[in-house]
Amino acid sequence: MSESSAPSQSGLREFWAQLPVEGRWLLSTVAVQTLGRGLTLPFTVIYLHEVRGISLDLAGLLMAFIAVVALVVTGPGGALTDRYGARRMLLWGTSAQLVGCVILAFATTPAVVALAFVFLGFNFGVAWPAFNALVAAITTGPARQQYFGINFALVNLGIGLGGVIGGLYADVTRPSTFTVIFLADAASMLVPIGLLVGPLRHVHGRAEKPEGESAAAGSYLTILRNPAVLWVTVLTFLGVFIGYGQMEAGFPAFARQVSQVSTSVIGFAFAVNTAVIVGLQFFVLRRITGRRRTRILMVMAALWALAWLVLGLTGFAAGSVAAAGGVLAFHAAFALGETLLQPTIPAITNDLAPDHLRGRYNAVNAGAFQSGTILGPVVAGFMLGHHWSAAFIAMIVVGCALMVALAFAVERRITPSVNGLQDGGPAPEPGTVTPAQAKGSAGTVS
Known part of the structure; x- marks a missing residue:
C-alpha cells in the first residue's frame, strides 16, 4: 500500500483497491459485527440500575470491573500476540465476548453480572x-x-x-427487551469468529525477533x-x-439523573455521535494527514471540554426540549473530537513499536x-450518586486542559515522523510496494 492510496490523496476507492486482501476482509465486516455492541453500549448502566435494581454506585463499580479484568489480561495477551499471532488471540477474545453477553442477558444479581463481565473484560484486554x-x-x-x-x-x-435500534426497542418496564438486545450482541460475535476461522485462517500477524536480541529488550519494563x-x-x-470512561458510564447516568432525558434521547445521542463520525471522519483524515499528531490531540481536548460544558448546562433545563438538544449537541462535539483521537494515538503507538513487539x-x-475505564465509571458513579454534578463537569474540563499539557510533553519526545510529519520525499507511484510494506504484508500470512 502506498501513500498515494490514502483517502487524502486518491480517495476511498483507491485506498480500498490498494489494500491487501486481509485488510479488505477486516474492514468489510466491521460495521456488521459492531451492530450488536451498539445495541447494548448506551444502556448497560441503565439496565443494571433501572431494570435489575442495582444501585448506581455498585453499577459503576461493576462497569469498572470489566476494565479491571481487561487490565489483568492485557499484559499476558500482548506477549501471547507477539508469540502466537493476533488471529488466535482475537478468536479467543471474541468467543469470550459471546459467552459474556449470553450470561449478562439473564443476570439478575451483582454476582452473575460480575461473572459476565469477566468474559467481557477478557475480550477487551486481549x-x-x-x-x-x-x-x-x-x-x-500515512496509510496506517x-x-x-x-x-x-x-x-x-x-x-x-x-444504538438507535436499542433506544427504540429497549424499555425499562419490560426486562425481556434487554435480554433480547444482549442476546443479539452475543449473536453478532459470530461474524468475526466466522471471519477468523474462514477467510482469515492463514493470517497471523507475527514478526520474528531480530537475531541476537535479548529477551529483556522486549520486557514491559x-x-x-x-x-x-x-x-x-x-x-x-x-x-x-x-x-x-465517562461517556459509557458518566454520560448516560448524567443524562438520566441530571438532564432527565429519556432512553430514546440517549439512543439518538449515540446516533448523532455516529453520524458525525461517519460523515466527517474522511474529511478529518484529509485535513490531518501530514500534520503533527500531538497538535491534533490538543484540538481534540478543546472540543471535549466544550462538549462536557454543554452537557453540564442541560442540568439547568432538566427534562426539557433544551436539555434533550444539549444531550444531542454533547455527542456531536464529542464525536468530532473522536475523529481526531482515533487515527492518531494508535498510529503513534504502532510507529513507535518494532515489528516483533507490536x-x-x-x-x-x-x-x-x-x-x-476502571477509574472513570467509579468516579462517575460516586460523584453522580452523591449529586455532585457540577463538580463532575468541572473535573472533566480540568482534565482536558491537562491533556493539552501532556500532548506538548509527548511532542518533545517523539520524532517528527512518528508525530505524523512527512519525510518530504516524493510519493511512490500508485500500486508501488515499498520494502517496508512488503515486509509488513509478509508478516501477516503464515
Whole structure:
C-alpha cells in the first residue's frame, strides 16, 4: 500500500483497491459485527440500575470491573500476540465476548453480572492489542493512520445503528427487551469468529525477533523506560478517563439523573455521535494527514471540554426540549473530537513499536485505556450518586486542559515522523510496494 492510496490523496476507492486482501476482509465486516455492541453500549448502566435494581454506585463499580479484568489480561495477551499471532488471540477474545453477553442477558444479581463481565473484560484486554497489531502488520506510514481512522468510522456506524435500534426497542418496564438486545450482541460475535476461522485462517500477524536480541529488550519494563512510550501511555490514560470512561458510564447516568432525558434521547445521542463520525471522519483524515499528531490531540481536548460544558448546562433545563438538544449537541462535539483521537494515538503507538513487539506496545496502550475505564465509571458513579454534578463537569474540563499539557510533553519526545510529519520525499507511484510494506504484508500470512 502506498501513500498515494490514502483517502487524502486518491480517495476511498483507491485506498480500498490498494489494500491487501486481509485488510479488505477486516474492514468489510466491521460495521456488521459492531451492530450488536451498539445495541447494548448506551444502556448497560441503565439496565443494571433501572431494570435489575442495582444501585448506581455498585453499577459503576461493576462497569469498572470489566476494565479491571481487561487490565489483568492485557499484559499476558500482548506477549501471547507477539508469540502466537493476533488471529488466535482475537478468536479467543471474541468467543469470550459471546459467552459474556449470553450470561449478562439473564443476570439478575451483582454476582452473575460480575461473572459476565469477566468474559467481557477478557475480550477487551486481549482483542484490542491483537487487532491493532494485525492492522499495523498490513499497513505502514500515512496509510496506517488512514486505516485506523476508517476502521473507527465503520465501528461507529455499526454502534450508532445499534444504538438507535436499542433506544427504540429497549424499555425499562419490560426486562425481556434487554435480554433480547444482549442476546443479539452475543449473536453478532459470530461474524468475526466466522471471519477468523474462514477467510482469515492463514493470517497471523507475527514478526520474528531480530537475531541476537535479548529477551529483556522486549520486557514491559524496558518498553516503559522509553520516555516517549511512557508519556503516550499517560496521555492515553487521561484521555480515556475524561472521555470514554465517562461517556459509557458518566454520560448516560448524567443524562438520566441530571438532564432527565429519556432512553430514546440517549439512543439518538449515540446516533448523532455516529453520524458525525461517519460523515466527517474522511474529511478529518484529509485535513490531518501530514500534520503533527500531538497538535491534533490538543484540538481534540478543546472540543471535549466544550462538549462536557454543554452537557453540564442541560442540568439547568432538566427534562426539557433544551436539555434533550444539549444531550444531542454533547455527542456531536464529542464525536468530532473522536475523529481526531482515533487515527492518531494508535498510529503513534504502532510507529513507535518494532515489528516483533507490536503486541506488547499495543498492550501497554490498551492497559492505559483499561485503567482509564476502571477509574472513570467509579468516579462517575460516586460523584453522580452523591449529586455532585457540577463538580463532575468541572473535573472533566480540568482534565482536558491537562491533556493539552501532556500532548506538548509527548511532542518533545517523539520524532517528527512518528508525530505524523512527512519525510518530504516524493510519493511512490500508485500500486508501488515499498520494502517496508512488503515486509509488513509478509508478516501477516503464515
